[in-house]
Amino acid sequence: MQFQPCDARQERARNCTDDITCSCVPSTGQGIGGGSQGTHLCRCRAGAKDRPEHRCRLLARLEGRSSLKEIEPNLFADEDSSVHGDIIEFHGPEGTGKTEMFYHVTARCVLPKSEGGLEVEVLFIDTDYHFDLLRLVTILERRLSRGSEEAVRQCLARLFVVSCGTSSQLLLTLCSLETTVCSRPALCLLILDSLSAFYWTDRASGGESVSSQESTLRTCSRFLERLAVEYRLVVLAATQSLMQTAWQGPAGGPGEPEAHYRPYLCREWQRLVKLRMFFSKQDDLKTDTQFSLVSRHLKSNSLKKHVFVIGESGIEFR
């Protein structure tokens, strides 16, 4: 079924002379295209799906959400194409700074413009109870010029945290987030930490067929795509390196994590990812543990490497 954007429907509603109800009218009964109280509406059969609160979506699109470049210029410097609606995957073994990077990006987004932030709202979906609000508060306090309670609280008011316990709950939550995203046009960033938390549980409960094991994740990917594309959010999702790589590196050398990546999540998800970042840690320096990330743009196949350290105030790029 072809999906028709809301504007096209409005056009047809204005030109239509039939008096039949449209499935995309919000429950208040007011017509969107300036029509009178629910009388002049149009049946748009070619792909009408239920879309509540169209007005908000229009607004969101018109207002324009911040470009990815502004969120972290170090990482996304070369992204000249429009990056709204992009899904970026953070991949890496434990302790390599994926969650820290989320805090860094969140801090950047919720800080007020006067302090160098973007003053936009962030939605954080936490699937493995890893979210440490106190650490985020420490980072915010260090970055604010006056680290007062009030300032921190104002920043935190722009953050929303959801915890999901099972993959079905994640699916239902992603579905119900549409209304939240709709009613908050300042919401710009969706963080999912982490998508692979239910991997083993799903595999065991799905029976023998791989397809039924992956079905929940497939539907979650669909919903994520819908949220990203229609509401022009930037989606950052973390996946853990759960699988043993076949490659044996030289003793002590970390090697290239990117070259030995083994995708294990469902194909739907692999298809959605636009940019994949591989995190790794180098312990060989005696002073500071250095972290590095290699970002790979999946369409253009370009690779870029960044190095950073983690301090009290979060991530600092080198």
Place this chain on the structure above:
Amino acid sequence: MGVLRAGLCPGLTQDTVQLLRSRGIKTVVDLVSADLEEVAQKCGLSYKALVALRRVLLAQFSAFPFNGADLYEELKTSTSILSTGIGSLDKLLDAGLYTGEVTEIVCLCVSANVAYSLQQNVVYIDSNGGLTASRLLQLLQARTPDEEEQAGALQRIQVVRAFDIFQMLDVLQDLRGAVSQQVSSASTVKVVVVDSVTAVVSPLLGGQQREGLALMMQLARELKTLARDVGVAVVVTNHMTRDRDSGKLKPALGRSWSFVPSTRILLDIEEGTGTSGGRRRAYLTKSPRLPTGFQEMVDIGTWGTPEQSPASQGDQM
């Protein structure tokens, strides 16, 4: 979760359930991910009724987003930092065990100390059979000569035995139920020690079994939800194994488990002294707050400095 049945939510009648079931929609997830127009046509149900039903089900079953500021207020009052009593260990843990988190560490001394100095209840889940009351008494005797205090501290330690994973899951469930029914008691459970998680999980791992890993992740989830929802500090022990390829020492239970604890401290024998001395070298290998790589000397024979203030009550922030 959520097989559709009559009365699950307002508006879901038995007829509706039957009609949906006849079209292959049996669970909440099926209904939410289905195309409602198609379903309305095939089942002969009203489209608007289906939309309303979906809305209600989503409101009922999906997780609710909390505002960061409210969450912060709540955390400030509910999080505690519990000192382990061993100064060097506290330094590695950034002042102590945080409630709401899972920490991997050695635990016999920790439980005895928390029971004594912080007047809190400790639940010790023993799956090794390695806990002996005489050893606990010995540790407490090193701490205080007063017998009444020793007895009091011993009373605050509750020992439960669970020798396979299902028993352990049961124990954790019971604990949750018991704590949630405990209204305003003088001292509540603040630390849950699981010794050791390897003993119950490693028989399940290996080979082609998927169920083993799934059970391990389920245990991990139970521990984490216990820590978060009930507000206790969960401490687990793990063994060390050698990496098959590189020969280096690493924590057991593999990669998937390594993501579970928020903090990990490895204890290693100090070179030259052997296990007879009480001294161990503790390395911080994973922490959400401190840079890793710190190491401290820890004396697990008599736990470190006795002048660690026993009045360091947890409620920080």
